[in-house]
Amino acid sequence: MNTSTLQQLAEEIPAPALPSFPLNQWYVAALGWELKDKPVGRTLLNKPVVLFRKANGEVAALEDRCCHRALPLSNGTLEATGIRCGYHGLLFDDHGKCVEIPGQDKIPSKAKVPAYHVREQDQIVWIWFGSDAQPEPSCEPPVYSVHSSGNYLFDGNVYHYNAPYQLIHDNLMDLSHLGYVHLRTIGGNASIHMNAQMNVESEDNVVRVVRHMPDSVPPPTYTAAYPFKGNVDRWQEIEFHVSHLRIWTGAVDAGTDTLDNPDRGGFHMRGFHGVTPETDTTSHYFWTIATNPASDPETIKAKVVEQTILTFDEDKEVIEAQYRNMCRFGARPMIDIHVDVGANRARRIIEQLRQSSV
Structure with a gap:
């Protein structure tokens, strides 16, 4: 059999179908x-x-x-x-x-x-x-010590989304929307959110987005849970993993601590976001929120959880409306702006892993 015949046969053999989601x-x-x-x-x-x-x-x-x-x-x-x-x-x-x-x-x-x-x-x-080539686990599942360290109180629940899972990734990777979507809870000044100092890094299959908002007015959720004296230095640290995201947000009284200090004080909210596809067009969203009350711990935890639920209800409404409109208008192009850097890197990682899952 000559080379041209082999090449012709190879072209006739269909390539393996790509999985809808990253495997292994x-x-x-x-x-x-x-x-x-x-x-x-x-x-x-x-x-x-x-x-x-x-x-x-x-x-x-x-x-x-x-x-x-x-x-x-x-x-x-x-x-x-x-x-x-x-x-x-x-x-x-x-x-x-x-x-x-x-x-x-x-x-x-x-x-x-x-x-x-x-x-x-x-x-x-x-x-x-796992894929057909790797049905057995190649590693242990991720550790999330926030739940087991004893340093935080936490609770959580599950949402079902009528939208693809990567739209939830996009939402969580870009917290600039807080000033527009979450005015009643964790929002704050929209201009400060859109102009926040932002640093995006990626290593292996992890993307990390860090945003600082110094000397800003604390949003309603923060003042309900912590005795701030006035303006605050606020941070948002987002860590994307293929199957989940970890988001650490919080604030200290302005000028009282450095936002680069891993042991900084103030008010903390540590969110776990397990985003698992249900189907190609629907998703499960497993979430927990952990906090560090300065006093009256159970009451403050309940307030933080209540405010978090209000926030996630707002996100769900926006994301599902977004997807309905995407279906209505079809494959129309969308532009990118400066706040999309982290989400776009996460999407590239998902696609690379999907390609390698065959």
């Missing part, structure tokens, strides 16, 4: 306190998954489909040895193996469902989505 990654599947005495069904990266907590406290994840008559296993019940289908009572262990069929002694060897690698770390439940 840990993604957030749930917050630890969601998994109690009932299974939780959730679509993650286009895959229907059932999550549940075993009798020993560990978490497990299976394909959300009974191999008998296809009822979602999330419609079933939990028992000491696994999850029981709510249709005919087949019982599956955490590896997806059927261990009991009511009224039948022999269990067929094909009576099993696919199982996922899942880990709970710092009250965050992570699930591994």
Whole structure:
């Protein structure tokens, strides 16, 4: 067979289809306190998954489909040895193996469902989505010591978005919008936000955006939670990872500390943002917010959580309206401005990892 024939055959073989999302990654599947005495069904990266907590406290994840008559296993019940289908009572262990069929002694060897690698770390439940070439986890899930250090009080919840997950990335990577979208909560002066000193760095698959707003008026959320004396020196530090973002924001009384001091005082809000695709056009947004109350800790934590929920409600409304309009107008070009640097770098990382996931 000559070279031209080989080349012709190669051209006729279709290239492997690219996955919709980067694979060989840990993604957030749930917050630890969601998994109690009932299974939780959730679509993650286009895959229907059932999550549940075993009798020993560990978490497990299976394909959300009974191999008998296809009822979602999330419609079933939990028992000491696994999850029981709510249709005919087949019982599956955490590896997806059927261990009991009511009224039948022999269990067929094909009576099993696919199982996922899942880990709970710092009250965050992570699930591994690997490629065909790398189905086993190549590393442990991320550590988030804010939840386990004892230095912060925190709480959180889950949002469902009718929008692609990268629109949520874009929103979180660009906090200049706070002065326009979040006037009632964490906003503040819009001009200061748009003109804030900003530094963007990237290393490997991480993008870091740091913004400083010295001598600015504290927004409503800050004054509700902390006894500031007047204007504040305010910071926003955003760290993008493929499966989640970490955002540290806060303020000190103006001129009382340096914003480069990692141990600075003042009011802190540390946000964890697990952004996991549900489908190509819908998303799960797992969030927690941690803070360091100066007094009356439970009351202040409740205020911060309440204000955070108001903020995220505002973001959700904007992002879903944005996506509806994108669908309405189709593939129309959009311009970039100076605040888009971090989000654009994050999008390039996502695309590079998607390309390498085949």
